[in-house]
Amino acid sequence: MTAADGPSPGAVHVRARGWGWRHAGRRAFAARHLDLDLRPGERVLLLGASGAGKSTVLHGLAGLLGSHDEGEQEGELLLDGARPADARGRAGLVLQDPETQVVLARVGDEVAFAAENLAVPREEIWRRVGRALDDVGLDLPLDHPTTALSGGQKQRLALASVLAMEPGLLLLDEPTANLDPDGVLEVRDAVVRVLERTGATLVVVEHRVAVWADVVDRVIVLDAAGGILADGPPGTVLVQEGTRARLAAAGVWVPGRQPDVRGPFPSAQDPAGEPLLSARALAVARTRRGPVAVDDLDVQVRSGEALSITGPNGAGKSTAALTLGGLLRPRAGHLEASPTLAGTAGGDPFRWRSAQLVQRIGTVFQEPEHQFLTATVADELAFGPRQAGTADPTRIGTVAERLRLTHLLQANPFTxxxxxxxxxxxxxxxxxxxxxxxxxxxxxxxDALTWAELVTLLRELIRDGVAVLSVTHDADFIAALGGATLHISGGAGRLVSR
Structure with missing residues (x-):
């Protein structure tokens, strides 16, 4: 979120000439050779492969880049002829990770914060707060604690906070990525309503093109090597077969094209593996004294099988996963690890030491930054195996290569x-x-290429007997892995397929 000297008087004109940015400590530029001219009120979908510099461009437009201590800039980037750092308040940015954008303890205060910094009159602020919360579908009391929100709810909150600013340039970085299917359309439509009301310029980054293709005027695709790969109306960029093929090769999610997934697809006829984790009448809660998120949950996590947890935002999916992973204490009921999984550690995963846990159950949090502990990608990859006494340079190198991280081994994870x-x-x-x-x-x-590589790798793990449990709204991902689906809603979970 950006905030500054006064309310936005109108839509912003964006201009870039040879603009680029290189993060401190990185050899390669995150974005480079960028030439842009966005008309006031234009609606732009910004695409590109993972790592092509999309978020960097948004950060530059929001005035969050520029310090020599943070990196090196070349060329010029202007909002209405001024440097973004000198035009604070003209742009509102919803960050890719909403967790890093929440600063206050209560929902109402969070949404009001930026508008207060813009010196909007008090009565107008609270009118905007109510309208923004309605727009994004976050139906919660104004004094609801922000720490009690799910990832998807935080995403809606971050968007509401920026919409209440009524900026002349609205910058959205993956604004629907953590939302359930209904929430995706609800948030997109909320953005469109705000644009129609304010006339603001829009730049939205989203890997799933189809969500925004019908509501933008222009599609711009960044080339990972620098510059622009494609630029034009959606009906041209996304329809012409030659352009579609170039975009698909670059990793763009092109409507009507599915990524090429390899690896064995789990068959419905494959016998189910042995239960590694068994939950009976399990009640889960985020905190020891907080409300129960999911009650009376019965589920088994089996070797060699995928289990996908689905459901609306705020239903308790992440809480259930963290409890099954031994990171949260069950409020009630039983969670037991099989002897095959537990070995000599005992049957209760919550009581395992960290070195015992990481060798048996590996958990990837919704916010990646929460689990980074070192200064380089290489050290980050080696940290867990080193702590567990199982460091294997060959395995680490193979994993880095499969997930396209080899060229980033000396980079700081937070960049x-x-x-x-x-x-x-x-x-x-x-x-x-x-x-x-x-x-x-x-x-x-x-992007489509890294998505396919991840799915391929997970399929191979499942074939080799690993149990893969995923909290996800990605229907294509669920279909690609097969296995079982646990739907959580209204405080209860039910197995809808196995």
């Missing part, structure tokens, strides 16, 4: 793109070779 951070968080868990792998929104921020 990676959102998609690269997600792949690194998955790789850190794979490096320890756990028997159970728990993934929370694993396909967030992935």
């Amino acid at each position: 990676l793109s959102g998609g690269e951070k997600r792949r690194l968080s998955v790789a850190t868990m794979l490096a320890t070779a756990p028997r159970v792998l728990i993934l929370d929104e694993p396909t967030f921020g992935q």
